[in-house]
Each structure stands twice: as structure tokens, then as C-alpha cells.
Amino acid sequence: MAIDEEATLGCGRRIDQVWANIENPPDVHESSCPDCTDARSRLGRLADATRELRAADLADADLVPRRAVKANIMQIARAEVRRGRRLPLLRGEDAANGALEISEQAIAGVARATADRIPGVHARRCVVTSADDQELATAQPAPEPASISINLRISVSAETQIPATVELLRTKIIDDVAEEIGLVTRKVDVLVEDVHDA
Amino acid sequence: MPPASPVPDTPVSVGSRLDPDTVVARAQDGDLDAFEQLVDLFQVKLFRLAYRMLNDRGEAEDTVQETMIIAWRRLPSLATPAAFNGWIYQIATRQCLSILRTRVRRNTDVADADTFVERSSPDDGPDRTAEKSAALHRLNAVLATLPDEQRACWVLKELHDLSYQEIANILQIPVSTVRGRIARARPLLAEGMSSWR
Numbered sequence: 361m362a363i364d365e366e367a368t369l370g371c372g373r374r375i376d377q378v379w380a381n382i383e384n385p386p387d388v389h390e391s392s393c394p395d396c397t398d399a400r401s402r403l404g405r406l407a408d409a410t411r412e413l414r415a416a417d418l419a420d421a422d423l424v425p426r427r428a429v430k431a432n433i434m435q436i437a438r439a440e441v442r443r444g445r446r447l448p449l450l451r452g453e454d455a456a457n458g459a460l461e462i463s464e465q466a467i468a469g470v471a472r473a474t475a476d477r478i479p480g481v482h483a484r485r486c487v488v489t490s491a492d493d494q495e496l497a498t499a500q501p502a503p504e505p506a507s508i509s510i511n512l513r514i515s516v517s518a519e520t521q522i523p524a525t526v527e528l529l530r531t532k533i534i535d536d537v538a539e540e541i542g543l544v545t546r547k548v549d550v551l552v553e554d555v556h557d558a
Numbered sequence: 559m560p561p562a563s564p565v566p567d568t569p570v571s572v573g574s575r576l577d578p579d580t581v582v583a584r585a586q587d588g589d590l591d592a593f594e595q596l597v598d599l600f601q602v603k604l605f606r607l608a609y610r611m612l613n614d615r616g617e618a619e620d621t622v623q624e625t626m627i628i629a630w631r632r633l634p635s636l637a638t639p640a641a642f643n644g645w646i647y648q649i650a651t652r653q654c655l656s657i658l659r660t661r662v663r664r665n666t667d668v669a670d671a672d673t674f675v676e677r678s679s680p681d682d683g684p685d686r687t688a689e690k691s692a693a694l695h696r697l698n699a700v701l702a703t704l705p706d707e708q709r710a711c712w713v714l715k716e717l718h719d720l721s722y723q724e725i726a727n728i729l730q731i732p733v734s735t736v737r738g739r740i741a742r743a744r745p746l747l748a749e750g751m752s753s754w755r
Contacts, residue, residue, distance in 0.1 A: 367738060376741040379741070406747050406751060409697040410716050413717065414717050423605065424601075424602050425605045425618070426619065429601065430597055430598075433630075436630075437590060440630065444588065472584070483584075485586055554580075556577040556579075
């Protein structure tokens with residue numbers, strides 16, 4: 361099968377044209393062209409072998425990594441877990457003064473769990489920021505719960521009533537964060553970024 | 559033997575019912591359960607890719623591990639969850655090509671393949687299974703002789719069903735180059751398989 365750099369047969373047909381028609385009967389040119397006939401027969405055997413190799417690989421129970429590989433991956437991931445920023449639990453306090461702090465990840469976890477309990481809602485990325493004005497906060501005589509803003513992206517199922525669901529989600533997140541962590545949520549921004557099949 | 563009980567590897571959780579993009583988005587935020595689901599979804603695919611590129615189980619396993627760890631570290635910077643599939647294939651393919659570049663060329667590769675084909679060839683018997691497996695071994699042996707980047711293009715297209723555009727993104731080369739490489743790989747493979755007949 362003589363081919364040049366452009367993968368073209370002697371008759372001028374490109375190999376990928378011949379390949380594209382390999383599963384069909386030869387067209388008018390192919391059935392009378394010796395170059396194409398030869399190419400079709402060789403490529404046909406390759407097509408069969410390729411199909412077999414793909415099927416054999418998929419069916420081969422030995423062609424998988426040992427369990428230890430996943431165990432190693434998860435062990436390293438766990439050791440390098442990202443907890444995000446740390447936020448004070450009480451207004452105006454900081455870690456330097458021995459104040460209690462909570463990770464962004466933990467707050468996001470509460471917000472996501474709240475979202476997951478609402479039918480049709482899948483919580484995606486979540487960013488939590490402090491909503492306290494530091495100057496004002498330090499002026500407070502007695503410590504108060506710190507306040508935060510939450511930005512949550514979600515995907516909703518096709519039949520979800522978006523405005524009502526988003527409103528419900530906001531209210532529930534504010535309640536759950538107050539109840540489970542004791543923080544005041546000043547703002548919940550919900551972005552519906554996708555619609556998934558129910 | 560009693561029927562295998564359908565016990566999943568991981569406990570069924572709320573997370574297992576999530577759509578794939580949501581799983582990626584959560585892993586981006588550092589959610590370990592979501593990341594574990596991604597490992598379950600991709601480790602076998604990536605192993606098959608690495609094994610066909612490297613022909614070595616140990617190196618293929620190392621590639622899977624390294625790829626998933628790099629993914630965990632860089633996930634926060636992935637622009638959109640939908641890009642994950644192409645992105646993880648890109649990391650894995652680069653790992654393979656990098657191993658191949660640094661690997662001391664073992665001249666025995668082709669000789670080994672030869673021996674293997676001979677061993678597994680049918681003795682004129684019309685044994686369909688043996689015939690099939692001989693064809694597969696021939697294809698594998700010829701595949702190993704292709705230049706690394708060309709083999710990557712062929713494996714990603716034919717064994718992993720990626721599009722020319724996706725492969726172009728993975729290898730950071732023009733679509734026309736991917737097309738050309740695969741078009742040239744096919745007659746080379748066909749020719750190589752015939753020469754063993």
C-alpha cells in the first residue's frame with residue numbers, strides 16, 4: 361500500500377476517505393481501483409483487530425490497577441485536604457487571641473447538605489467569606505456571633521421551580537448555619553449554573 | 559458458586575446519585591467523597607490508556623496515581639466541570655509521554671513481541687479464539703513500534719472514542735495534525751499486521 365506524507369493512495373484517494381467507508385460496500389471508484397481494493401482489504405483487517413482490541417481491553421478483568429493504587433491516591437488526597445480559609449466564630453476575634461475558628465470547608469459542607477435535602481437541587485461550588493466589618497467589630501463590647509456571606513452554585517432538575525426553590529434554599533441555609541455552627545449568614549448568593557435530568 | 563452479591567466498593571451515599579459535573583464541582587471545592595467518585599470513574603480508563611502507551615503495568619499504575627494526585631491539586635483552577643474529561647486525559651497523556659521520553663529505549667520490545675506472537679500462534683488449527691488473540695497480539699506489537707505521539711493519537715481515538723478536536727486539545731496540536739497522524743498510523747498498522755502473517 362504505497363502512501364505519501366499526506367496519507368494519500370496512488371490513485372489520489374486519502375486513507376481516511378477509504379477508512380470512513382470501510383464498514384460499507386465499496387463505492388464505484390473503490391470497486392474498480394486496485395489501490396483502493398488493496399487498501400480496503402488491509403484496512404478491513406485492521407478495523408476488525410481494532411474493534412477486537414477495544415472489546416478485549418474493556419472485558420479484561422486484569423487490565424485494571426491494583427486496589428492499592430486507589431488506596432494510595434486517597435491517602436495522599438486526605439493528607440493534602442484543602443479546608444479553605446479559616447473564619448472566626450465570634451465577631452472581632454482572631455486566632456492570634458486564641459479565638460475559635462472554623463474552616464470555610466465546614467461551613468460549605470453545611471450549606472451543601474442543606475441544598476441536597478431539597479428535591480431537584482445538586483449543590484456545586486461554595487465560597488464563604490466573612491461579612492463583618494473589622495473596624496466596627498472590634499468596637500463591640502461583648503462578643504457576638506460572626507457573620508458570613510455564602511455564594512453557592514447549584515444545578516437543578518428540569519422540573520424545578522427555580523425562584524421558589526432558590527428562596528427556600530436561602531432561608532434554609534441561613535437557619536441551618538445558625539443552628540449547626542452558630543454563625544449569622546447575612547447574604548446567600550445562589551447561582552443556578554446548570555440543569556440536570558431528573 | 560453462589561451468585562455474587564452486588565456489594566459496591568463504596569457505600570451508597572447521597573453523593574452517588576449526583577450528576578457528573580456536580581461531582582467534579584464538589585471535588586474542586588476539596589470534597590474528598592466527590593474526589594473518590596472521580597477516582598472510581600476514571601482509574602480503569604486511565605490505566606488502559608497508560609498500559610497501551612507504556613506496555614508496563616507498574617508504570618501504568620504509577621501514571622494513574624500521579625494523574626489523580628495532580629488532578630486533586632489542580633482541580634480548584636479547572637475553569638468548568640464539563641472540561642474535566644478532556645483535562646484528566648490530558649494530564650494522563652502528558653505523564654505517559656514524559657515517561658516515554660525519559661525511559662531508556664529497550665531494544666528488546668519488538669523482539670519480545672515477536673516471541674509472544676510465535677508462542678500464541680495457532681498450529682494451523684482452525685481455533686478461532688487463538689486466531690483472534692494472535693491478531694490482537696500482532697496489533698499490539700505493531701502499535702508499540704509507532705512514534706509515541708502518533709500512538710497517543712491512535713489510542714485516544716480508537717480505544718477511548720475521543721474526537722479529533724479533543725485529542726488536539728489534549729496534545730496541544732492542530733486538529734489537522736491529529737487527523738494526519740491517525741490517517742498515517744492506519745496503513746502502518748495494517749502493513750505491520752500483514753507482515754506477521
